[in-house]
Amino acid sequence: MVQTVSVIGAGTMGNGIAHVFAQNGFAVNLIDVSAQQLEKAIATIAKNLERQIAKGTITEEQKQKALSNITTITDLTDGVRKAELVVEAATENTELKLKIFKQLDEVTPSSTILASNTSSISITKIAAVTKRPELVIGMHFMNPVPVMKLVEIINGYSTNKGVTEKIIELSKQLGKVPCVVNDYPGFIANKILMPMINEAIYSLYEGIAGIEEIDTIMKLGMAHPMGPLQLADFIGLDVCLSILKVLHDGFGNPKYAPCPLLVNMVTAGKLGVKSGEGFYSYVEGSKELAVSGRFRK
Numbered sequence: 001m002v003q004t005v006s007v008i009g010a011g012t013m014g015n016g017i018a019h020v021f022a023q024n025g026f027a028v029n030l031i032d033v034s035a036q037q038l039e040k041a042i043a044t045i046a047k048n049l050e051r052q053i054a055k056g057t058i059t060e061e062q063k064q065k066a067l068s069n070i071t072t073i074t075d076l077t078d079g080v081r082k083a084e085l086v087v088e089a090a091t092e093n094t095e096l097k098l099k100i101f102k103q104l105d106e107v108t109p110s111s112t113i114l115a116s117n118t119s120s121i122s123i124t125k126i127a128a129v130t131k132r133p134e135l136v137i138g139m140h141f142m143n144p145v146p147v148m149k150l151v152e153i154i155n156g157y158s159t160n161k162g163v164t165e166k167i168i169e170l171s172k173q174l175g176k177v178p179c180v181v182n183d184y185p186g187f188i189a190n191k192i193l194m195p196m197i198n199e200a201i202y203s204l205y206e207g208i209a210g211i212e213e214i215d216t217i218m219k220l221g222m223a224h225p226m227g228p229l230q231l232a233d234f235i236g237l238d239v240c241l242s243i244l245k246v247l248h249d250g251f252g253n254p255k256y257a258p259c260p261l262l263v264n265m266v267t268a269g270k271l272g273v274k275s276g277e278g279f280y281s282y283v284e285g286s287k288e289l290a291v292s293g294r295f296r297k
């Protein structure tokens with residue numbers, strides 16, 4: 001049974017992944033190249049555990065225990081030496097991930113399972129730079145990790161059945177619901193979500209409806225908690241564009257071609273929540289959802 005986990009990358013996803021493993025009794029080594037990012041991650045985890053206490057789902061003692069299960073480290077080799085499982089959640093960049101997995105293959109015990117939280121990079125491609133492709137798998141958590149129930153498990157071309165079974169069990173131990181899919185561009189989550197977002201942007205671009213109308217129709221008509229344009233802002237328009245390009249290149253099908261409006265917005269630096277403006281404008285500290293001035297009628 002897996003007890004020691006190393007998480008690589010302490011950003012948005014890495015801190016959430018470390019949080020859920022630590023809360024469920026695993027010893028976690030949280031690794032990042034940036035010491036400042038590690039400090040920020042621990043502060044975020046502590047704040048999110050506080051929120052769980054306020055909701056009555058955990059106790060102060062459980063919070064302290066979870067925090068004490070996490071060790072932060074800037075040296076990758078030191079951080080993975082004893083890991084039974086590594087979950088990589090570093091920046092979404094193919095060259096970087098290939099370099100990390102090559103190194104992991106050299107410095108972890110030969111039985112260590114190597115998982116990636118990538119949203120769009122081929123698990124088979126990542127596995128191919130290691131000498132243990134049968135132990136490489138996708139473990140795609142959703143944002144925010146402590147809240148979202150799904151783990152999309154991605155079998156690479158060579159992933160061993162026993163490894164998939166272990167990751168299914170482990171996901172259940174974290175209180176998550178695992179779903180296993182095969183390794184094709186966008187896996188399932190993004191192969192279905194991104195064309196929907198792209199179609200919403202096309203509908204705006206073609207003047208069929210405005211931002212509020214498109215989002216309201218999908219919220220009230222389809223019971224989606226958030227409209228596709230607001231969701232795109234939340235994910236980051238640059239991230240949406242890059243995943244659409246992966247789908248377009250990977251399947252060679254024009255139906256995945258990114259909408260020119262999306263391309264223009266990313267070029268103009270309008271990336272959604274993180275840049276303060278996308279389809280909506282975001283003011284720090286305000287929860288009001290206001291359509292960006294660029295799209296107001």
Ligand SMILES: NC(=O)c1ccc[n+]([C@@H]2O[C@H](COP(=O)([O-])OP(=O)(O)OC[C@H]3O[C@@H](n4cnc5c(N)ncnc54)[C@H](O)[C@@H]3O)[C@@H](O)[C@H]2O)c1
Binds near residue numbers: 012013034037076141
């Ligand atoms: N943000 C999301 O909603 C989301 C959802 C699902 C999956 N993902 C995937 O999760 C991964 C991480 O995304 P994120 O949004 O957390 O990114 P992020 O930019 O918030 O964090 C990435 C972290 O990786 C660190 N890093 C970079 N190079 C490193 C290295 N060599 N060793 C150790 N750490 C390194 C950075 O310092 C940074 O702290 C990506 O593969 C992304 O596709 C993201």
